[in-house]
Amino acid sequence: MTGTTFGAVPWGPPLGEPVPRLDGRAKVTGSARYAADHTPAGCAHAWPVPAPVAKGTVTAVHRAAAMAEPGALSVLAHDDAPRLGDADDRTLAVLQSPRIAHRGQVVALAVAETLPAARAMAAAVRIECAPVPPDLELTPEHPRLVTPEGAESAQGDFPAAFHGAQVRIDAVYSIPPLHNHPMEPHAATAQWLGGRLVVFDSSQGSNAVRDALAALFELEPDQVSVVSEHVGGGFGAKGTPRPHVVLAAMAAMAVNRPVKLALPRGLLPALTGYRASTLQRVRLGADTEGRVRAIAHEVDTYTSPLSPDWRERATQPTRSLYAAPHRLTRERVAPLDVPSPSWMRAPGECSGMFAVESAMDELAVACAMDPIELRARNEPDVDPHTGRPFSSRHLVECLRAGADRFGWADRDPAPAMRRQGRLLIGSGVAASTYPAEVIPSSARAHANPGGGFLVEINATDIGTGARTVLAQIAASTLGIGVDELEIDIGRTDLPRAPLAGGSCGTASWGWAVHKACGELSRRIDEHQGAVPAGGLTVTVDTTEDLATDDQYTRRSFGAQFAEVAVDVDTGEARVRRLLGVFAAGRILNPRTARSQLLGGMIMGLSMALTETSTLDLAFGDHPERDLASYHVASCADVREIDVHWLAEEDSRLNPMGSKGIGELGIVGTAAAVTNAIHHATGVRVRDLPAQPDALL
Ligand code: MOS
Incomplete structure (x- = not known):
């Protein structure tokens, strides 16, 4: 990718408008055909x-x-x-x-x-x-645990800096397999x-x-x-x-x-894959003012013999998250005779951020500091891992904006102090981050002689609203309304395009759609605005646009706030309020974006409180194989959830200035919830999910 800077916002409506899903009617009336x-x-x-x-x-x-x-x-x-x-x-x-x-x-x-x-x-x-x-059990002593190429990083002298630190956090966090x-x-x-x-x-x-x-x-x-x-x-x-x-x-x-x-x-x-269990040790060494001098994040996880190259890359966000001169990350993985793990929403990043954002909360308590101020104090000027600047980074702004909206200012930091009848009330915060990537894509745009346009690209809409947002990008580029064009996606006989994954679909496809429609506009202008009898067709590919060396770390950021109530008799924790404030570039459709971020946050709430799979050592797989035994949060678990975003300008990303939002919403949510549980009860949840017996 590039040192390219995209010009000042060329975008007008319908981009940025809350256009309802173009396929909404087909879906709710049952005429949409699934596989x-x-x-x-x-x-x-x-x-x-x-x-x-x-x-x-x-x-x-x-x-x-x-x-x-x-x-x-x-x-x-x-x-x-x-x-x-x-x-x-x-x-x-x-x-x-x-x-x-x-x-x-x-x-x-x-x-x-x-x-x-x-x-x-x-x-x-x-x-x-x-x-x-079978070999089914991961232990820190497992003889086949290895650190693959690229799975560790070190800067400075972590052991000495940690040893010499005035305040030390050294904790192990675990996440069960999740499906x-x-x-x-x-x-x-x-x-x-x-x-x-x-x-x-x-x-x-x-x-x-x-x-x-x-x-x-x-x-x-x-x-x-x-x-x-x-x-x-x-x-x-x-x-x-x-x-x-x-x-x-x-x-x-x-x-x-x-x-x-x-x-x-x-x-x-x-x-079909799952989030493999992780055992994560985080060590933070800081001065009494909360300046982190040493940070280490070490992860043990596993894969299957069928997927030897897989691992949860849980230390990846830690590398770029907070400033500290002495750093260490390491991921170890062992092959076990288990079903193959694979991608689950924000793979690696989501697991890792639970551990790091819990440890930061522990540090805030140890330093008697506000957890938002602690994070602000450790904000890096550049990516501490690569030394490169961020294309944009507004984590602290998200934390501050969230604090205002959530009503953080009056918060008494002392744990286990707020009681309402049988309930202990608490609030917690955590940071969120996810890479903002782009993959080459092609697209085709066609102008009909009698008016109207057709845009073709093999993008996939997995429920996100991709079809709608791509139509908005095309319409905005062509200077027309979404009802003046047709968008055709979801088949391999359309121009080749990458998957709906890694939160890079819309950025990748949208770039190609924008390029095709821009080129088509120019062609129409060459014909004095009249489309010739045979129509006009433009096919483009963005491989070359993305080909130069990258000079930036590109990530989206956010802040998650949770308020919980824990029943002191039953140990049951409920999330009363959840607030996410995100900085994810230009938001292309506030309706579908809100729904994406909301969905991610609900999945994170669910990860914190209800979801768990058990690797049964007697049988070698997971007994939770239906929605009655694998507990996905349902309506009664989800109360007030609020999603906001900052108007973030980042001209280095892609022509739309957008970052992905599919995975950002889940990252950090679980830590915000368990940090709130600590504030409510004084109990530090280091093992997910936070089930009642752990809170009594
Ligand atoms: Mo996402 S785990 O890349 O579908």
């Missing part, structure tokens, strides 16, 4: 059979009882499934080997005329296997048409799905079409191709019919 809503003629149904042990070998697949079910078509397993080509991602090499890498891995696939028949068949398949003892549960479970409908593969998939990025399917089935990418027109949430769980889409394509090949596979929710935790 499993497509039923080609002759479509068969598939149901997976999960591995019953955590590690071992499948020695026999007994199919007779399953094949005796009415409507049975096939039971695919490693011994007869189509052979696949190489995939970089080994979780996609489904049914290729008798080896069992984790419990819940798909070891057979039942295919039948109807969904109930496929399900009955799957229950009747008997898997015989030779189990071996994404999008409303729409992962699903795919696959169909072979001649030598072509056509797939409807529930994915955050269909280009990556197409590339993976092309490699696995040894096709050219243009022989594969993937449609992800509407997607019912993802949070990272649909950020990369997942096994279900490969299984659907494989089954369609084997039975020579279209096949639909919607994963049962109970298999999502084993097959």
Whole structure:
């Protein structure tokens, strides 16, 4: 990316306006088609059979009882499934080997005329296997814990500076495994048409799905079409191709019919990634005035043998967060025989910020300082890790604006002092930050001779409002209203574009849409404003625009405030109020932005109080496999939530001046809640979630 500075704001309406979702009506009336809503003629149904042990070998697949079910078509397993080509991602090499890498891995696939028949068949398949003892437990002494390349950093002399500090915090924080549960479970409908593969998939990025399917089935990418027109949430769980889409394509090949596979929710935790548990030690050494001289953040986590390069990069935000001359970060990861962890909203950053922002609160208490003043005192001039300037950074401004709105000024810092009947009341604060990245994208803009425009880009709208915001960017660039153009997204036969992930979708796609529409405007001007009979079409790519060296650290920032009430008899904590104030560049649509940030904050509240998965050492996977046992915060848990943002100008980001907002909202929320619990009760919650027994 660039040293480029984008000119003064060229933007007018409808950008920046609260345009309602263009697909809202289609979604609420049920006419929007999701992956499993497509039923080609002759479509068969598939149901997976999960591995019953955590590690071992499948020695026999007994199919007779399953094949005796009415409507049975096939039971695919490693011994007869189509052979696949190489995939970089080994979780996609489904049914290729008798080896069992984790419990819940798909070891057979039942295919039948109807969904109930496929399900009955799957229950009747008997898997015989030779189990071996799995390695499931992460301890700080685990012999296979390693520090991968790039997973540690050191500046100054941390040990000496920490040892010599007047005030020291040394604490260990833990987060359990956490699972994404999008409303729409992962699903795919696959169909072979001649030598072509056509797939409807529930994915955050269909280009990556197409590339993976092309490699696995040894096709050219243009022989594969993937449609992800509407997607019912993802949070990272649909950020990369997942096994279900490969299984659907494989089954369609084997039975020579279209096949639909919607994963049962109970298999999502084993097959679609999760936030791996982290054990995090944070050490802060400061003077009595709260100036941090030494900061260390060390994380132990794990991955699976199928995803050897994965880790929760939980120290990443710490590197750039607070000034301190003596610094140390280290992430260690061990391979365990567990389901493969992967992306969950603000992967790494969200985990790490719980630990660091809790430790900062502990330091504020130890120094008898206001936690906002403590953070302001440690604000760096430049990125302390790289020495580069921030493209923009308004963390302190967010904290101060939030303090005003929240009513922080009157806060008595003493813990366990405010009682209302059975309730202890407290408030807490934490910082929020997330990288602001951009990925190359292409787009096409077309002017019709009779008036009207069409904008095409393979962006994905996973519920965020991406479709609407891209139409606003196009309309604003063309100087028209959103109703004067059509926007077409969500298919690989549209211009290639990156995934909806890493909070970089809108910045990346929007740049390409802006470029295409700007170029189209110039072309129309060349024709004296009259579109010629054949129309005008412009296709662009932003690879070159993004190609020069980066000179800045680009991050969004925010401040999270929570007020909690803890019942002294039951230990139950409730969040009464939550306030987020963010600095995330230009806000392109306040309606959809608010909803994104609000959703992130609710997910963070949920992480603080209710969500938890247990890695069951007897079985090797997580027993919380439905919404009755995996407790996502529901309406009664969520009271007053307020979202605000600063009018942040950053001319170095992209033509819109926007930063991503998909993940910023969750970062820091859990620490704000547990810091508030400390203020309410005097109990320091270092292990999430804050369950009642810990608060009594
Ligand atoms: Mo996000 S975890 O990049 O979908």
